[in-house]
Amino acid sequence: MAVPTEPDLIVRGGVVLTLDGAGRRVSALAARGGRITALGDDREISALAGPHTRVLELEGRTAIPGFIESHNHPVFFGFALAAPVDAGSPPNDRIADIAERLAVAVREAPAGEWVRGFRYDHTLLADRRHPTRHDLDPVSPRHPVVLTHVTGHFCTVNSAALALLGITAATPDPPGGRIERDASGEATGVLVETAAFLVNSQLPRPDEETLAHALRLADREFLANGITTVHDTGTGLFGGTGELALYRRLSASGELRTRVRSYLAHQAFAGADGRMPTPGELGAASDGERFRLAGVKIIADGSIQGRTGCLAEGYHQHPDEHGMMLQSPERLAEMVADVDAAGWQAAVHGNGDAAIEAIVGAYRHVDSAARRHRIEHCQTVREDQLDRMAEQGVLASFFVKHVYYWGDGHRDLWLGPERARRISPLVSAHRRGIIYGLHSDTPVTPVPPLEGVWCAVARRTRDGHELGPEQAVDVERALRAYTVDAAHLTGEEGETGTLEAGKLADLAVLSDDPTAVTTEALRTLRVEATVVGGEVAWSATGELSPAL
Template sequence: MHESRSIHRWKALLGILFWGLLLTPALGQQKADAVYLGGTVVTMDAEGTTAHAIATAGEKILAVGSNEEIRKLAGEGTVVHDLAGKTMLPGLYAAHDHFPGAGRVGLFLVDLNSPPIGKIKTMDELIAALKEQAKSVPPGTWIRGRGYDDTLLAEKRHPTREDLDKASIEHPIWIGHTSGHLGVANSLALKLANITSETKSPSGARIRKDEQTGEPNGVFEECGWLVTRKIPGRTQDQDLEAVKVAAQAYVRQGVTTSVIANGGTLTIGLLERALDEGIIQFRIVSMTSGGPYLNARASVEKRNSPLLRTGAIKMLQDGSIQGYTGYLSEPYYRSSDNRGYPNRSREALVEKVVELHKAGYQLAIHGNGDASIDDILFAYEEAQRVFPRNDTRHRIEHAQMMREDQIDKMKQLGVSPSYFAGHVYYWGDRHRDIFLGPERGARISPLASTVKRGIRFTMHDDTPVTPVDPLQLVWVAANRETTGGKILGPQQRISAERALRAVTADAAWQNFEETTKGSLEPGKLADMVILDQNPLEIDPGKIREIQVLETIVGGQSVFKLEEN
């Protein structure tokens, strides 16, 4: 799948000629506020052209072309930047995440991640981390943690209420699974939440109980809200600290647009205050749920900020593969009957999808297992049958177990997936050996099959599930290497150029922003990132080593790597 370097060099030459022909009549009409000369400008436009220089005026790109052409646009007040052979790309998208969730880990949540993200390897280490936090706060204060992974702990199991009681019986404790779809409470937390042996599991969820006693063992699948609703909320001032931390992490990775999955009323209020105080300097597209959350959409639309807009309506139809709550058509590996389960019945999903589709919304529905994807595609097809619409760009989020026939159906319906491609790296070995088996495991995030059908898609980290890093996603897509150093499903590799489109131009398209963002073209926003190497020229195995040198939003530098 990898394109040769000679092909990219020919593209670069053709690009220079293309821009020269395009820009010659316009040169001299307007002077630039800034010009960037002497680099490789990978435009990610439809033709895949490259150039050597770019000019900006205000928040927008004025021109792209050769050094000589762009130099002519510099006036007395123009700031001249020397790219010194470095590479400029369109700003990168975090195409599906939960900003500012990453900022809360460490500030308000004990980091319980295992390597390669964190340090926790055993149950004793997990308990010790919670116990240490308990020492620093008064009895009765809630202790929260995030990121534990039962399959990476030496004991190969979830913590239980008894384990968490070893950390403290005087503090209520709640910890979230790395997937975000399960969690564990200690005995005091269960008591405060009024969870007993008599408590019934909600529809599409499960409260795990001891087989002998019938008492809850502390583990909750898809219904952690039964406990977390009892936890006192943080102040907005506290959450603003998390926004600051997360915002810095995003721009360091070259992110100029974050697409937040499920931004509700509280999140929108927090983001609006962060904008007022200048804490957020990059762009955010916030999905919301339906119902009362439509008020949050109205607030954003009234504000009309260039840094905050609303996107699709977000829904869930199943859970996570690594939590065994993803809904599969065939049982999990080495299981005779466990297929996970849906969030709601197919009939209920269709009813909701038709309602929102008819109201004119774009929809983004979380579906990991192929059975849940069947439900989602059926609902989209029914919605179009009842109320035909053009160019809906409805989405399927994560789409781990997408089958070949389902990719064909997506093509037919005009549906676009956002793949959690980082799964190949972070969970690939365990998908192959524990959850799905070799055959299904090799097909997670079937990018090459999607490219073959001509379907546009995006890739994401689902931060804070995994750290935000769009360039690592490009590396994953081009190499399919796992944390164990194995290659998982090499037939699903794609070229670095195609992977870059998934976090630039195609991400802009998926969010109806292709006329303003996603590529470096005259008239579009000057959202740009400068890299120390060209990901289209180096060995694909080294793409993850590329450093972001500078991130620019609307012509303004929001991050610059300090030289040692």
């Protein structure tokens, strides 16, 4: 019996932007068994169809490689989507608005149950400060409450939570963190960096179904924004080591449609001796195309907008403050060496240039080019540090959306004009041949990769000012950073990231050609459909032509 060779899927009738090395554009492609089998014009590709071939009509729209989100937190994102308290801005203008939402959630929660809120951003509140226990206690005197900052680097708890956590005036600051205190020495409820991480570790561990629900919510949002692969840079931060088995189960069952590349949170998976198990010990050999272990995530410093990112020079309006390292440079070098020796790729969070200096220094002692070690966010990297990154083969994933969401604050409050204009220096990195991805760090900023493309091209702040236009890239360069170059970060540029025969049939259908619209129109392009492995995983209309 002959084996059928007809395509499972044909995409035709528009622009297919391959992003291959030659910049090829065609109007149609065919896929079978989850991979692209042919590209060409409508007539030649349609001629391949058989009786069971399904057709996705572009109707003049544009297909591009599926977006690859190179730094994200799916569980954190899903929790934020499902949270009983949305503490973000918008919708909240003041701390009092958050307290009103909290009061509603407290009334509906069983007695003594923890109440959680997500996404508050003190820099966007009219109060210009973090909420404290004094704001939370009047509406939640008995329920323990924790509000997690949009960055994840801070949280605020009420008095009931402080009591359960055993935090008093006598409790010392943990290494790499801080318990904020009032003039009398009492805890205000604001917990910084490792102190905030400690709270998450002490909260009741979410059950498997709660975690699964969070991942399903995040998965839907990723697909609706054209994302076909996401790098989870912190697996285990919320659900512990059990997140690994859950990911594998949901991916194998098809409940998660996006491909996941997992970077294990070092603090969740390292043993009592601080050492990481090997990929083999965690069953990496059994992983497939949908879910793969990629590396280990380490956090070196905090966030610039929270003044915990570690800077060589002081903060613009607080010149005596330099932020903080969560690991000493010596300990960071030990951790990187252990991760490398265990056979992992390292992904180290570094926002401030002092932290980036320590990361580049740690990578000097390992073969970064072979492992494709990377720096996450890489926000204030200097020119001399980019030189050494290029020499050592260190990769980067830039959090380019900082330009829009906090660029005004960087310029006026935290970094000053000169340092601020150089955040996410994409042109400087590209000139040196450094391969980089772009990301949203969701839920820190909204998901849409097209917004990230716009940020990289326009370099505009929330208030409408240009910030470092000399670091703006063109549309195709930004698209490559969200596709094939992001695939390079996990060594998968031969499998995905461009639309070529033999590669995975992962693509996004956009309402228009992003290389042919104005810069401002980039933000308003719509994702019309998302295809993963040759299957339409999401569609704005749910429509797909029947078999020919």
